[in-house]
Amino acid sequence: MRKWVIFGLILAALSGCAKKEDVIKIGEFGGLTGSTATFGISTKNGIDMATEELNAAGGLLGKKVQVIVEDDRSLAEEAASAVKKLVTQDKVVAVLGEVASSRSLAGAPICQENKIPMVTPSSTNPKVTEIGDYIFRVCFIDPFQGEAMAKFAFDNLKVKKAAIFKDSKNDYSVGLAQYFAETFQKLGGQIVAEESYFEGDQDFKAQLTSIKGKKPEAIFIPGYYTEVGLIARQARELGLNIPLLGGDGWDSPKLTEIATIKKPGDALKDCYFSNHYAADDPNPVIQDFIKKYQAKYNEVPDAMAVLGYDAANILYDAIKRAGSTEGAKIRDALAQTKDFPGVAGSTTIDSARNARKPLVVLKIAEGGKYEYTATVNP
Amino acid sequence: MQEFLQQLVNGVSWGSIYALIALGYTMVYGVLQLINFAHGDVFMLGAFFGYYFSRWTKIAQEPTLLGFFATLFFAMAACALVGIIIERAAYKPLRARPRLTVLITAIGVSLLLENGGQLVFGADPKFFPSLIPESRLYESASLVVSNLPVIILTVSIALMLLLRFIVMKTTIGKAMRAVAFNREAASLMGINTNNVISFTFLLGSALAGAGGILVALTYPKIDPLMGLLPGLKAFVAAVLGGIGNIPGAVLGAMILGVSETMVAGYISSTLRDAIAFALLVVILLVKPTGLLGSRVGEKV
Numbered sequence: 001m002r003k004w005v006i007f008g009l010i011l012a013a014l015s016g017c018a019k020k021e022d023v024i025k026i027g028e029f030g031g032l033t034g035s036t037a038t039f040g041i042s043t044k045n046g047i048d049m050a051t052e053e054l055n056a057a058g059g060l061l062g063k064k065v066q067v068i069v070e071d072d073r074s075l076a077e078e079a080a081s082a083v084k085k086l087v088t089q090d091k092v093v094a095v096l097g098e099v100a101s102s103r104s105l106a107g108a109p110i111c112q113e114n115k116i117p118m119v120t121p122s123s124t125n126p127k128v129t130e131i132g133d134y135i136f137r138v139c140f141i142d143p144f145q146g147e148a149m150a151k152f153a154f155d156n157l158k159v160k161k162a163a164i165f166k167d168s169k170n171d172y173s174v175g176l177a178q179y180f181a182e183t184f185q186k187l188g189g190q191i192v193a194e195e196s197y198f199e200g201d202q203d204f205k206a207q208l209t210s211i212k213g214k215k216p217e218a219i220f221i222p223g224y225y226t227e228v229g230l231i232a233r234q235a236r237e238l239g240l241n242i243p244l245l246g247g248d249g250w251d252s253p254k255l256t257e258i259a260t261i262k263k264p265g266d267a268l269k270d271c272y273f274s275n276h277y278a279a280d281d282p283n284p285v286i287q288d289f290i291k292k293y294q295a296k297y298n299e300v301p302d303a304m305a306v307l308g309y310d311a312a313n314i315l316y317d318a319i320k321r322a323g324s325t326e327g328a329k330i331r332d333a334l335a336q337t338k339d340f341p342g343v344a345g346s347t348t349i350d351s352a353r354n355a356r357k358p359l360v361v362l363k364i365a366e367g368g369k370y371e372y373t374a375t376v377n378p
Numbered sequence: 379m380q381e382f383l384q385q386l387v388n389g390v391s392w393g394s395i396y397a398l399i400a401l402g403y404t405m406v407y408g409v410l411q412l413i414n415f416a417h418g419d420v421f422m423l424g425a426f427f428g429y430y431f432s433r434w435t436k437i438a439q440e441p442t443l444l445g446f447f448a449t450l451f452f453a454m455a456a457c458a459l460v461g462i463i464i465e466r467a468a469y470k471p472l473r474a475r476p477r478l479t480v481l482i483t484a485i486g487v488s489l490l491l492e493n494g495g496q497l498v499f500g501a502d503p504k505f506f507p508s509l510i511p512e513s514r515l516y517e518s519a520s521l522v523v524s525n526l527p528v529i530i531l532t533v534s535i536a537l538m539l540l541l542r543f544i545v546m547k548t549t550i551g552k553a554m555r556a557v558a559f560n561r562e563a564a565s566l567m568g569i570n571t572n573n574v575i576s577f578t579f580l581l582g583s584a585l586a587g588a589g590g591i592l593v594a595l596t597y598p599k600i601d602p603l604m605g606l607l608p609g610l611k612a613f614v615a616a617v618l619g620g621i622g623n624i625p626g627a628v629l630g631a632m633i634l635g636v637s638e639t640m641v642a643g644y645i646s647s648t649l650r651d652a653i654a655f656a657l658l659v660v661i662l663l664v665k666p667t668g669l670l671g672s673r674v675g676e677k678v
Contacts, residue, residue, distance in 0.1 A: 033501035035601075073501060168648060196647055202597035202604075205388040206642035206650075212520065213381045226503060230599055237512055238384070239522040258505050258598070261512055 023066040024059075024325055026051075026315070027086030027116075029097040029107055034074025035199060036224050038252040039099035039304050043121055044069060045297050046308025047096055054316050061323065065316065068092060076106045083107035087114045093325040094119065096311055099304055100224070101125030101172040108135045115327040117318075117334055121311035122276070122304055124248065125171045129353040134327070136334050136353045138311045138342070140378065142172065145247050145274050145359060146179025146222075148376040152272065152361050153218055153245055154187045156374065161192045163216035165207065165231065167223045168196035176222035176247050192216050197227065204231050205238060212240050224249040229258025232267040246273040251303045256368030265368025276303040277344045278360045278372035289343045303344070310342035380520040385643045386636065391527030391596070393635020394534040398589035399612035400619070400627040401541060402582030408558045408622035409578045411477060415484040416464060418609015419491035420457050420583045424590025425600040426499055428453040429506055438507035446509045450533070453591050454584040461583025462576050470572070488609075495602030503601040506594035530592045537588055538628060541581065545624065550577055558622070614658050620671020629669055633657070 028047055030040030047067060055064050068090050070082035079098060086092050087110055095111050095118040098104040104123035111118035112132035120128060120137045124145060129135045153159040162184055167173035181191050193214040195207040208231070211219060219235070221228055221244055228250055235244070250273040256265030279290060279300050289309070293301040301309075317340060318333035319325065337349040345357045361374040399421050406414045431452045432438040437445035468487050472480045516523040545551040556564040557574045565571045593608070594600050615634045619626025634654055641653045661669065 033496075035503060037502035198647075202593075202599065203388075203392055203639075205392075206385060206639040207647050209381060209384045209388060210643045212384075226599060230597065233598075237522070237524050237526070239514075239517060254505075261508065 023064050024061070024319070025090060025092045026065060026067045026312075027070070027083070027090060027092035027095040027097075028067050029070045029072055029079060029082040029086060029095065029103075030099065031074030031103070032069070032071040034072075035226050036074045036100060036252075038225070038254050038302070039122075040071070040074070042252075042302050042304035043097070043099055043308035045293070046121070046301070046305040046310075047312040049293065049296060050309045050312035050316070054313075060316055060319055061325070067096075067312075072098070072103060074100070074103075076100075076102045079103035079106040080110060083110045087111065087116050092116065093327070094315055094319070094330055096121065096308075096315060098123055100170075101128055101175070102170055104128045105131070105171060108132070111135065115331075117315075117327055117330045119311050119315050119334065121307035122248065123172070125175045126354075127171065127175075133335075133353070134331050136349060138314055138347055138349075138355045139248075139276055139307055139344075140357050140359055141354050142175045142247075143179045144378055146176045147183040148359055148361070149220065149245055149247065149272075149274050150180045150183035150187065150189070151376070152274075152374065153220070154184060154189050157218060157243060157272075159189065159218040159243075161190050161214075161216050163193040163195070163211045163214060163219045164191060165195050165197065165204075165211065165219055165221045165223075167199050167227065169198050170223070172247075172249060173222045173224075177220065180220050180222065197223075197231075199224065199227060201227065202230070204234050208235050208238050208240060212238060216242065218243045218245055220245045222247045222249065225252035225255040226258065229255055229267070232259040232271070233261060236261060236267045244268065244271040246271070248273070248275050248303055251275050253299060253302060256364070259368075263367065265364055268364045268368070269366065271364050272361055272373065273364075274359050274376075275362050275370075276357070276359065277306050278362060279370065280372050281360075285341070285343055306344045310340075310344055310347065313342065314340050314347060380518070381643075384521050385639050387521075387523055387527060388643075389636030389639035390632065391530050391635075392639055393632040394531050395589055395593050395631075396608065396612045396615045396635050397628045397631035398534050398537065398585050398592065399608055400615040400631045401538065401624065402586045403613050403616040404619075404621055404624060404627040405541075405545075405554075405578055405582045407616070408624075409554055410469075410575060412469065412480050413484065413613070414579075414582070415481075415609070416487040416491055417582065417586055418605035418612065419488050419495070420460060420464075420605070421586040421590045421593075421609060422495060422600070422602060422605035423460055423491065424453045424457045424587030425506065425594040425604065426495070426504075426590075426602075427456040427587065428591045428594060429504055429600060432507055432509060437509065441507065441509045441511065443510070449509060450588060450591050453587040455587075457587025457590070458580040458584040461579040461586075464583075465576055465579040470575075492602055492606070499602055501602065503599045506598040506600050508595075508598070510595060526596045530596065533588065533592060537585060538624075541585070542624065544581065550574070554578060611654070614655065618658055618661055618668055620668030623668070623670045626668055626670035633669075 032040040072078035072082045099122045101123040104120045108131040117134050122139050124142045126141045164177045166177040193211045259267035322329040322333035340347040347355045358377045362370040363373045365371045428449045432449045553569045553574045615630035616627045619630030638654050642650045
């Protein structure tokens with residue numbers, strides 16, 4: 001008798017599981033808190049928007065999509081355990097995430113091992129997709145970004161002597177610094193100083209003073225917005241009034257709030273960074289997206305929001321074409337993504353599972369506003 | 379030469395912040411022989427109290443010098459209160475227990491404040507308003523002295539002098555010194571040791587609170603874990619100068635601040651902490667009681 005009861009219970013439990021199959025579970029990991037919290041929050045906003053639109057239009061393969069979010073508190077150690085939980089416990093069919101390359105690098109091996117496709121919206125370090133054939137990205141990579149900024153500094157700003165100030169514990173920052181230096185020197189420019197800091201540092205004056213002594217005409221700071229904002233303030237405090245240049249890690253609504261001495265963003269006035277999209281681009285696809293996003297979240301989307309939205313849509317499109325939630329089939333469909341019309345430009349996944357896309361250079365103008373300056377094609 | 383002077387200015391302003399925190403460590407140690415590991419977190423609370431106070435009173439929108447002092451005073455008072463609460467709730471019940479028990483409790487209180495802070499304030503960093511807008515006092519091609527380090531140094535020195543006055547010239551200060559010398563004998567002489575110990579925590583925590591505000595002026599990123607490393611470094615500074623010795627704490631903090639800046643500026647910022655701590659090891663090898671430490675007794 002007891003045996004039958006247990007058997008019945010197991011059966012009930014199993015059917016309970018079967019019922020849950022009505023949704024397709026997608027995992028998302030990101031830093032919703034911590035030092036780069038706006039990256040995680042913006043990405044989540046973008047993914048949520050794409051998912052809501054998809055579910056309103058009938059879902060995927062006749063099922064609704066449910067996104068399970070794990071917060072890694074902007075820490076690489078936490079990223080690995082977040083992905084492990086998503087893959088082994090929640091049994092997600094695919095993973096979306098991380099913005100920061102260091103955190104994507106921590107999570108990707110787990111997806112690869114379990115044959116779960118992972119799409120990172122905005123990790124630009126080349127090593128991320130080299131982890132395996134299940135790891136994809138929908139943004140450009142750092143060699144292109146570093147090269148573009150070096151060319152921009154040399155050709156457009158006429159800088160001949162540049163300094164580099166990088167976060168030496170961060171894969172993204174180190175990679176970007178290296179590609180910038182290589183291209184800048186090849187063009188005939190000179191790197192007069194190379195200093196480093198760690199994420200979480202408060203005081204950058206010692207390094208800035210030593211950079212100042214070498215008399216560069218611009219400083220390339222491939223870091224994330226929190227430190228960049230603080231560095232900009234301290235540089236101005238030391239009387240170092242040269243343009244600062246950076247990459248997409250600068251893009252956050254917090255950046256200009258931090259870099260404020262008297263007026264919003266004044267410590268970063270006339271500085272430039274490379275990014276995935278420009279909010280003042282008149283392209284109707286972009287303007288439509290901004291309108292929808294503003295109606296929902298009451299702020300202008302940053303690049304992370306745009307890429308989160310694009311990454312989710314590219315993944316959903318791949319699952320639709322695969323006609324299945326099996327890992328290998330989704331992977332094959334993702335690899336065949338061609339000319340997908342995203343908000344941040346049309347996306348084609350190449351043989352190295354990277355996206356080839358143009359980048360834009362933005363200028364920080366009066367009042368902390370971003371101004372579109374140039375487009376660079378790959 | 380000018381660059382060296384600039385690094386010196388950077389180092390002294392960084393050192394004076396360590397000094398404010400180190401004073402609290404050294405006083406509590408002097409009186410109780412307790413290393414209060416929660417001290418760095420009280421420093422963090424000071425910055426957050428100031429942050430919420432200045433926003434709530436709208437000082438953040440229209441900063442004035444008066445507003446700055448009001449914020450400073452509020453943060454010091456609130457931290458003093460927190461210091462007394464911590465002492466009464468966590469350390470006093472353990473007064474008769476072995477010293478190690480209290481030390482572990484101090485680590486517990488520190489973790490409580492850090493994680494409680496993440497719960498209450500949120501884990502993402504906040505940005506402290508510029509209560510005193512930055513301006514230049516001296517400027518040449520390669521040397522710039524802005525008002526902020528000067529204000530930090532002036533306020534720090536004023537607070538240290540006030541502390542010295544309290545400890546050396548007032549009755550309660552005398553009582554503190556008596557308790558530090560021998561707690562049992564002091565209580566036999568009719569000194570209320572519990573009150574003296576509470577007062578010590580009050581003073582130390584108020585200084586840490588002031589440190590929180592002063593740090594946040596130049597380094598406006600505040601988060602619940604911001605007390606961790608400065609707390610540790612200030613402790614090192616206190617040991618360097620001779621723990622239990624008030625001028626020693628200031629001296630140790632200045633040495634640490636300047637050497638850190640010089641290392642980051644002239645050698646490599648990667649070695650910044652390594653060399654600071656190596657310095658500690660060398661000094662303690664040569665002079666185990668610290669630079670100005672005199673009382674050779676039983677230490678933790």
